[in-house]
Structures are given as structure tokens and as C-alpha cells.
Amino acid sequence: MTEPIRVLIVDDDFRVADLHRDIVDERPGFATLPPARSMGEARTAIRRDAPDLLLVDVYLPDGDGIDLVRSAGLDAIVLSAASDAPTVRRALRAGALSYIIKPFERRALVERLDRYARARNLLAEDRPLTQESLDRAFALLHVAGEPASVSRTATEQLILSTLGDAESTATEIAEEAGLSRATAQRHLAALAGRGEIEVRLRYGTTGRPEHLYVRPGG
Known part of the structure; x- marks a missing residue:
């Protein structure tokens, strides 16, 4: 029998932690450990119980949850009310597989767990893995399939935060967000396809028109 994926929830709000624990325990193939309420408790639990996956809040009473993600060396998903671009970027750079902004609907976390x-x-x-297997795994981890209001990816959230209310090109967005231009273009196309951003054309004196991205009404 396959061992369940052991999940450690790190959140100082016991009500939120219990809610997330219920969601995880309902998923086949997952099992939760007792939630940790602080960085200290989390580090002790990691040493003692060797979890496979962390669900971590950013704001903890004794430290920064993103620092825990960086130092733990484990798979992790950040669940936080912090929605500013610098925090999202820090989480991605620390190794977070995904980032879900609180409050969120149950199916947002369910989808991330199933994909993981x-x-x-x-x-x-x-x-040995094939390139196809690797591509499928990365696609599962980094591309969401639910409506944006429920399961927007961390990269898409980062792009929207970077975009703000101004018109920007894919190159400008990529540079500001710290992404490759190809990655930015791919997620911009997905956001445009769902109507979350608009694409406008700016015609110069020569060459092809330049694509500008802006939030609706911007």
C-alpha cells in the first residue's frame, strides 16, 4: 500500500489551521500531522515527523513563514493574506510550489493538492525520467485549471500585481516581475483569454504593432 503524503500545516490561527486540515484529510492519499502554530513548533515537527509537504502562512508569531520554506528544503505551498508582489516573489524564490491568497474557496486548495x-x-x-514526464510534472505544479477567481496561479497573481493600472508590454512586465519574457507572455495570454486583462495595440513608425496589456477599464 502506498504511504500517504504527510502534510504539516503551519498557521497560528487554530481555526484556519483546522479548516485547512479538514480539507487535506478529505483528499485520498493525504494525511495531516498536528498543525504547528509557530516557526519553532514547525521546525520541531519537521525534525520529528519528516513531512512531505508544508502548507505555510507568511505571518507567524516568531518569524516569517517564507524563511521556513527556504530553510526546510521540503515541498511547500504558501497560504497567506499577503497579496503584494514582493511577498509573492519572495515565496517563489524561496521554493514555494504555489501561493494561494486568503481567503480562498475550498476547491482552490483541493486543486493544488490533487495536482501536487x-x-x-x-x-x-x-x-530515468523522460522530458515528457518532466514537462507534465511541471505543468501540473505551475498551471491552474480553475477559474481565475478561485485558482489563479502564483505567477498570474504576480503578473497582475506587477501590471497595476498602467499599460505595459510583456517585456516590461517580465523584467519587473523577475520572469522570463516567454513565461510572462504565456500567462498574459491565459489572463487575456479569461478576460482578466485587455490587449491593446500600439502602432509605431515601422514594424509590427506592439502589444500592450492593461486591466479592464485601465
Whole structure:
């Protein structure tokens, strides 16, 4: 029998932690450890229980949850009310697989958990991985399939925060957000397809028109 994915929830609000614990425990193949209320408790639990996945809040009474993600060396998803671009960027750079802004609907976390389990299975094979398997795993971890209001990816949230209310090109957004231009363009296309941003054309004196991205009404 396959061992369940052991999840440690790190959140100082016991009501929120219990809610997230209920969501995780309902998913087949997952099992939660007793939640940690602080950085200190989390580090003790990590040493003692060796969890597979962390669900971490940013604001903890004795430190920064993103620092825990960086130092733990474990798979982690950040769940936080912090929605500013610098915090999201820090989480991604620290190694967070995903970032969900509180409050969120139950299915937002369910989707992340299900995708994580599928990606983990792809990466757990003993034989050498193919590029196709790697691509599928990365796609599962970093591309959301739910409506944006529920399951917007961390990268999409970062792009929207970077965009603000001004018109910007894909290159400008990529540079500001610390992304490659190809990554920025891919997520901009997804956001535009869902109507979360608009694409406008700016015609110069020569060459092709330049694409500008802006929030609706901006």
C-alpha cells in the first residue's frame, strides 16, 4: 500500500489551521500531522515527523513563514493574506510550489493538492525520467485549471500585481516581475483569454504593432 503524503500545516490561527486540515484529510492519499502554530513548533515537527509537504502562512508569531520554506528544503505551498508582489516573489524564490491568497474557496486548495499528488507520482519513478514526464510534472505544479477567481496561479497573481493600472508590454512586465519574457507572455495570454486583462495595440513608425496589456477599464 502506498504511504500517504504527510502534510504539516503551519498557521497560528487554530481555526484556519483546522479548516485547512479538514480539507487535506478529505483528499485520498493525504494525511495531516498536528498543525504547528509557530516557526519553532514547525521546525520541531519537521525534525520529528519528516513531512512531505508544508502548507505555510507568511505571518507567524516568531518569524516569517517564507524563511521556513527556504530553510526546510521540503515541498511547500504558501497560504497567506499577503497579496503584494514582493511577498509573492519572495515565496517563489524561496521554493514555494504555489501561493494561494486568503481567503480562498475550498476547491482552490483541493486543486493544488490533487495536482501536487499527480506531479509527485510522476517524479517518483525509479527509472530515468523522460522530458515528457518532466514537462507534465511541471505543468501540473505551475498551471491552474480553475477559474481565475478561485485558482489563479502564483505567477498570474504576480503578473497582475506587477501590471497595476498602467499599460505595459510583456517585456516590461517580465523584467519587473523577475520572469522570463516567454513565461510572462504565456500567462498574459491565459489572463487575456479569461478576460482578466485587455490587449491593446500600439502602432509605431515601422514594424509590427506592439502589444500592450492593461486591466479592464485601465
